[in-house]
Amino acid sequence: MTDQRVYATYLIETPYPLEKAAEVMAGEQSTGTFIAVPGETPELKARHAAQVVSIEELDAVDSPSLPGVYLAPGMVKPVYRRARVKLSFPLHNFGPSLPNLLSTVAGNLYELREFSGLRLVDLELPEAFAARYKGPKFGIEGTRKLAGVYNRPLIGTIVKPSIGLPPADYGPLVRDLADAGLDFIKDDELCANPPAAPFEQRVRVVMEEIERAADRSGKKLMYAFNITGEIDEMKRNHDTVLNAGGTCVMVSVNSIGLPGVAYLREYTELPIHGHRNQWGAMTRSPLLGMSFTAYQKLYRMAGVDHLHTNGLDSKFTESNESVTQSIKDCLTPMLGGYTVMPVISSAQWAGSAIPTYKAVRSLDVIHLAGGGILAHPGGSAQGVRSMQQGWEAAVQGIDLNSYAESRPELQEAIRVFGNK
Amino acid sequence: MTDQRVYATYLIETPYPLEKAAEVMAGEQSTGTFIAVPGETPELKARHAAQVVSIEELDAVDSPSLPGVYLAPGMVKPVYRRARVKLSFPLHNFGPSLPNLLSTVAGNLYELREFSGLRLVDLELPEAFAARYKGPKFGIEGTRKLAGVYNRPLIGTIVKPSIGLPPADYGPLVRDLADAGLDFIKDDELCANPPAAPFEQRVRVVMEEIERAADRSGKKLMYAFNITGEIDEMKRNHDTVLNAGGTCVMVSVNSIGLPGVAYLREYTELPIHGHRNQWGAMTRSPLLGMSFTAYQKLYRMAGVDHLHTNGLDSKFTESNESVTQSIKDCLTPMLGGYTVMPVISSAQWAGSAIPTYKAVRSLDVIHLAGGGILAHPGGSAQGVRSMQQGWEAAVQGIDLNSYAESRPELQEAIRVFGNK
Numbered sequence: 059m060t061d062q063r064v065y066a067t068y069l070i071e072t073p074y075p076l077e078k079a080a081e082v083m084a085g086e087q088s089t090g091t092f093i094a095v096p097g098e099t100p101e102l103k104a105r106h107a108a109q110v111v112s113i114e115e116l117d118a119v120d121s122p123s124l125p126g127v128y129l130a131p132g133m134v135k136p137v138y139r140r141a142r143v144k145l146s147f148p149l150h151n152f153g154p155s156l157p158n159l160l161s162t163v164a165g166n167l168y169e170l171r172e173f174s175g176l177r178l179v180d181l182e183l184p185e186a187f188a189a190r191y192k193g194p195k196f197g198i199e200g201t202r203k204l205a206g207v208y209n210r211p212l213i214g215t216i217v218k219p220s221i222g223l224p225p226a227d228y229g230p231l232v233r234d235l236a237d238a239g240l241d242f243i244k245d246d247e248l249c250a251n252p253p254a255a256p257f258e259q260r261v262r263v264v265m266e267e268i269e270r271a272a273d274r275s276g277k278k279l280m281y282a283f284n285i286t287g288e289i290d291e292m293k294r295n296h297d298t299v300l301n302a303g304g305t306c307v308m309v310s311v312n313s314i315g316l317p318g319v320a321y322l323r324e325y326t327e328l329p330i331h332g333h334r335n336q337w338g339a340m341t342r343s344p345l346l347g348m349s350f351t352a353y354q355k356l357y358r359m360a361g362v363d364h365l366h367t368n369g370l371d372s373k374f375t376e377s378n379e380s381v382t383q384s385i386k387d388c389l390t391p392m393l394g395g396y397t398v399m400p401v402i403s404s405a406q407w408a409g410s411a412i413p414t415y416k417a418v419r420s421l422d423v424i425h426l427a428g429g430g431i432l433a434h435p436g437g438s439a440q441g442v443r444s445m446q447q448g449w450e451a452a453v454q455g456i457d458l459n460s461y462a463e464s465r466p467e468l469q470e471a472i473r474v475f476g477n478k
Numbered sequence: 479m480t481d482q483r484v485y486a487t488y489l490i491e492t493p494y495p496l497e498k499a500a501e502v503m504a505g506e507q508s509t510g511t512f513i514a515v516p517g518e519t520p521e522l523k524a525r526h527a528a529q530v531v532s533i534e535e536l537d538a539v540d541s542p543s544l545p546g547v548y549l550a551p552g553m554v555k556p557v558y559r560r561a562r563v564k565l566s567f568p569l570h571n572f573g574p575s576l577p578n579l580l581s582t583v584a585g586n587l588y589e590l591r592e593f594s595g596l597r598l599v600d601l602e603l604p605e606a607f608a609a610r611y612k613g614p615k616f617g618i619e620g621t622r623k624l625a626g627v628y629n630r631p632l633i634g635t636i637v638k639p640s641i642g643l644p645p646a647d648y649g650p651l652v653r654d655l656a657d658a659g660l661d662f663i664k665d666d667e668l669c670a671n672p673p674a675a676p677f678e679q680r681v682r683v684v685m686e687e688i689e690r691a692a693d694r695s696g697k698k699l700m701y702a703f704n705i706t707g708e709i710d711e712m713k714r715n716h717d718t719v720l721n722a723g724g725t726c727v728m729v730s731v732n733s734i735g736l737p738g739v740a741y742l743r744e745y746t747e748l749p750i751h752g753h754r755n756q757w758g759a760m761t762r763s764p765l766l767g768m769s770f771t772a773y774q775k776l777y778r779m780a781g782v783d784h785l786h787t788n789g790l791d792s793k794f795t796e797s798n799e800s801v802t803q804s805i806k807d808c809l810t811p812m813l814g815g816y817t818v819m820p821v822i823s824s825a826q827w828a829g830s831a832i833p834t835y836k837a838v839r840s841l842d843v844i845h846l847a848g849g850g851i852l853a854h855p856g857g858s859a860q861g862v863r864s865m866q867q868g869w870e871a872a873v874q875g876i877d878l879n880s881y882a883e884s885r886p887e888l889q890e891a892i893r894v895f896g897n898k
Contacts, residue, residue: 126797288737316733337589339767342545
């Protein structure tokens with residue numbers, strides 16, 4: 059471990075010379091002290107200092123992107139230069155620990171007044187992390203096996219118990235969807251264990267319908283139950299799902315943090331569906347926070363099996379370029395081949411398959427559609443079929459309208475959802 | 479619990495009419511669905527909907543603060559209005575659960591394309607939260623008792639083991655500080671259990687010096703050992719500190735998340751010193767993320783006993799107004815009187831006591847100085863004494879220079895640090 063280093067790449071904006079600014083970052087997060095400490099030899103300092111690996115100058119702007127930057131006396135109307143800066147940190151400063159990695163590669167950097175912008179855009183982690191964090195327990199392969207779906211995406215939907223449907227009324231919804239041949243349902247991220255719909259009761263009602271439908275069809279729908287909560291509560295809720303025959307648990311990863319996910323990963327006997335709500339706070343300011351490329355590496359290592367990415371042409375602020383990159387990130391193997399299944403959602407329908415496949419060239423995704431399935435005029439079963447047909451057309455490189463000619467489900471989907 | 483509600487206040491910026499924008503927020507985070515669900519009655523919807531409590535229009539700007547906002551057809555050169563919006567959420571939608579509260583009051587809001595800015599600025603939580611989360615186990619009173627310090631701030635410093643001082647060399651530093659009459663030391667947030675300075679070894683060396691110094695002086699220095707790590711690791715490290723006679727543990731709260739802190743709070747027999755590194759990512763963009771006022775309520779409920787706030791005139795980007803508000807926030811009782819001790823740091827010295835006391839009128843703070851103590855020309859003991867003298871002058875309302883006339887330690891501090 060002695061010679062291993064962590065590489066972190068940042069996008070910065072600063073009125074100071076880039077070399078100086080990069081040194082401030084490296085100093086703050088490693089050997090920087092306000093005063094020489096007794097015993098602090100040059101050798102010791104060299105062994106523990108973060109190093110500036112590279113600085114790539116980008117554009118410059120006249121006004122700072124973020125407030126709070128400090129202008130030293132004499133700096134009148136400075137130019138704010140942007141650059142891509144790569145630092146390396148000695149692993150022996152903090153060891154292969156995700157929570158302490160965060161304190162090092164992010165830490166106080168965002169508050170440094172030498173910067174009018176600072177964003178962590180990528181991370182390269184040494185092998186020692188793979189030895190400690192085993193990554194997803196099930197991944198793409200394990201998920202496919204449990205869901206019984208191969209050679210195409212898992213088609214899923216989101217149901218909305220958050221509106222307070224009593225569990226008894228919720229059963230028929232699930233029954234309909236399971237009988238429609240759907241592969242996957244995720245809980246609403248707003249609904250974990252609320253007084254209005256207690257978790258155990260929800261699991262009982264849902265799993266009864268899923269098991270019965272599986273008896274009829276031979277295929278068990280994968281339902282991601284939202285177990286987000288305190289540590290012991292997540293364990294209990296996981297056990298409730300497992301004992302009821304469920305095949306997936308879901309958590310809001312930003313609500314429970316990296317140690318919460320890592321703890322659950324050790325404990326779980328089911329795939330972990332990672333919802334990234336609150337992520338916008340970390341990424342929407344272009345020169346602050348973190349890119350998804352860096353972020354998803356952290357949660358993949360902690361052990362999620364699925365991770366939300368948004369979908370193309372969604373109702374959210376994220377650009378299609380960013381969504382495409384996010385899906386590709388999840389599918390890029392890291393540290394010994396960790397794989398994670400991207401979860402595509404928001405304003406999706408059968409036709410979304412075409413640009414999605416074109417952009418990412420993979421079938422290893424969970425494709426969630428709400429209205430695209432539930433609002434299909436022919437009912438949920440036709441909605442599901444239309445989604446599958448969309449992916450068939452995508453893979454075969456056939457134009458959606460041509461493929462729909464002999465397929466009424468897809469025809470109807472195009473008619474109703476095609477002009478959104 | 480049926481009638482209890484959570485109130486969340488936001489600062490928003492939007493090109494849409496404010497009423498419409500507020501309704502979008504309320505819908506997204508409660509009963510909003512893309513399609514009417516079977517069984518979804520108006521009564522059910524009313525029982526579970528978030529409500530818009532108030533909208534206070536503020537200024538307007540010509541260009542969006544954040545990218546990604548969607549302009550509907552016909553919206554050419556819109557005005558981006560800012561407002562303070564208060565929503566209320568029915569507690570029975572999610573129950574008194576901090577992780578699920580976050581999914582509700584923050585959740586997907588930051589990514590909604592109707593907004594060019596959205597920031598959570600305050601939270602009001604119902605009593606049910608106090609029943610589940612007991613808040614700080616020790617708080618101000620418990621901390622004072624363990625540290626043996628009354629009627630004045632705890633004076634502390636930060637040592638820098640992150641540069642890789644072997645534990646054996648670290649001992650003399652701690653000895654010197656303990657003998658100097660210092661009340662408090664915090665670990666570097668960069669240093670928890672690194673290969674270069676294993677935790678158990680560090681604790682042994684440090685506590686040996688602290689115990690010996692306590693034998694000499696009768697007062698045991700409080701040392702906040704950084705136990706940040708995975709869940710089981712934090713428990714083990716906590717036990718190591720407890721068994722060695724230590725009186726405080728420290729965690730990087732954003733590294734371990736709310737459930738990590740809540741879990742530790744249940745387990746701990748020592749005060750929890752909460753370091754907020756990475757916080758800048760959540761707050762530095764003025765129209766994104768969260769204000770400290772909202773944030774500190776979450777972590778206080780989860781159970782930290784101390785929480786970092788920065789100090790006045792620090793080396794960070796935060797304004798003095800914001801720092802003052804943050805310190806006051808920590809000292810404002812909530813839910814049955816939870817108290818938490820603000821930790822003031824960064825570029826502090828004896829003279830910092832004057833504006834700090836003027837701004838917050840409280841002695842219930844931990845005041846950390848690095849150079850202000852360690853670089854005092856008379857040595858650490860004089861540095862500590864000068865800090866105490868600064869607070870004496872502040873409380874007595876005496877001008878710093880006058881108070882220094884008969885006090886050489888303070889005189890020297892003013893000479894060396896007074897012109898920073």
